[in-house]
Amino acid sequence: xxxxxxxxxxxxxxxxxxxxxxxxxxxxxxxxxxxxxxxxxxxxxxxxxxxxxxxxxxxxxxxxxxxxxxxxxxxxxxxxxxxxxxxxxxxxxxxxxxxxxxxxxxxxxxxxxxxxxxxxxxxxxxxxxxxxxxxxxxxxxxxxxxxxxxxxxxxxxxxxxxxxxxxxxxxxxxxxxxxxxxxxxxxxxxxxx
Numbered sequence: 001x002x003x004x005x006x007x008x009x010x011x012x013x014x015x016x017x018x019x020x021x022x023x024x025x026x027x028x029x030x031x032x033x034x035x036x037x038x039x040x041x042x043x044x045x046x047x048x049x050x051x052x053x054x055x056x057x058x059x060x061x062x063x064x065x066x067x068x069x070x071x072x073x074x075x076x077x078x079x080x081x082x083x084x085x086x087x088x089x090x091x092x093x094x095x096x097x098x099x100x101x102x103x104x105x106x107x108x109x110x111x112x113x114x115x116x117x118x119x120x121x122x123x124x125x126x127x128x129x130x131x132x133x134x135x136x137x138x139x140x141x142x143x144x145x146x147x148x149x150x151x152x153x154x155x156x157x158x159x160x161x162x163x164x165x166x167x168x169x170x171x172x173x174x175x176x177x178x179x180x181x182x183x184x185x186x187x188x189x190x191x192x193x
Contacts, residue, residue, distance in 0.1 A: 033054030036091050038067075039103045044074040048103075053087050069108025071138065075118070080110045082135040083175045088137070090158050093173070096153035097145050107139035107170045108132060125183040126164065137161070137174035147171055154181060 020131040036160040041047075049070050053063040064084055070077040094100050111119070111132040131137035142150055145166065151171045154162040163172030164182040 002098045025032075032058070036088070038087060038090055039101065040070065040090075042070060042074070042106045043102050044108075052158070053084070059083075059084050068110075071106065073112050073115050074108075075108050075115045076112055078110070078112050080135045080142070080144055082110060085159070085175045086138050087135070089154070089157065089173050089175070092157055092159070093150065094142070096156060097142065097149060099142070099145065102144070104140055104141060107136050107141065107168075110135045114123075131161070131174040131176050136176060137172060139170045139172045143168045175187055 017034045032055065034056055036083055037050065037052045039048075039050045042049075047070060049066065051063050051066060053060055053067060064081075064087075068081050069079050069089060071082055090104055091100075093102065093104050101174045111130065113133050116126065116128075116130050116133050120128065132139075140150075141147055145165060146152070147169050151162060154173050158178055159173075159175070159180060161172065161174040161176045162180045164180075164185065165171065166182070167184055
C-alpha cells in the first residue's frame with residue numbers, strides 16, 4: 001500500500017511540479033523570480049538610485065530607462081541607452097568583493113563625443129574613441145573598497161575592458177573585448193597586468 005502511495009505521489013509531482021516545489025520547501029525560488037538590484041550614487045549630480053534592473057534573465061524596461069537617465073552625460077544632460085550588460089558587471093563586482101548590497105559611486109557613465117573631446121583637452125588618459133561615447137563604459141569606485149581590490153575583482157570577471165586609474169581613485173569597466181590597462185601606474189601598481 002505504501003508503494004502505491006509513493007507511485008501516486010511521484011506521478012502527481014510530475015504533473016504538478018510547481019505545487020510539488022512549493023510543498024518541498026518555502027525556499028524554492030524560480031530563477032525567473034531572482035531580483036538583480038543596484039544601489040548607485042552619481043558623484044557629479046549628487047543623485048542616488050536604488051533599483052531592481054533585472055528579474056531573472058529579463059531586464060526591467062522602466063528600470064533600464066531610469067538607469068540610462070541616471071548615467072547621462074552630466075555635462076550636457078544628454079541621455080543614451082547604455083549596454084545593460086554594464087549593470088550586470090556592476091552587480092557582479094559587488095558580489096565579487098563580498099559586498100552585494102553596497103553602494104557604487106559612479107564617476108562617469110555616458111559621454112557625448114563633444115564632452116569626451118573637451119575632457120581629452122583637460123585631462124590625460126581619456127581615449128579619443130572612448131567606449132563611454134558608445135554607452136558601453138562606466139567609471140566607478142566603491143566606498144570602503146580599495147580601487148586596487150575593485151580592479152582585481154573586475155579582472156576576475158573576464159567580462160570586458162578594465163582600466164585602473166589609481167591617482168584618480170577609480171576603475172573603468174566596459175563591455176568591449178577583454179583587456180586591461182593601468183594609467184600612470186608605478187611598476188608595483190601594474191602587478192595585476
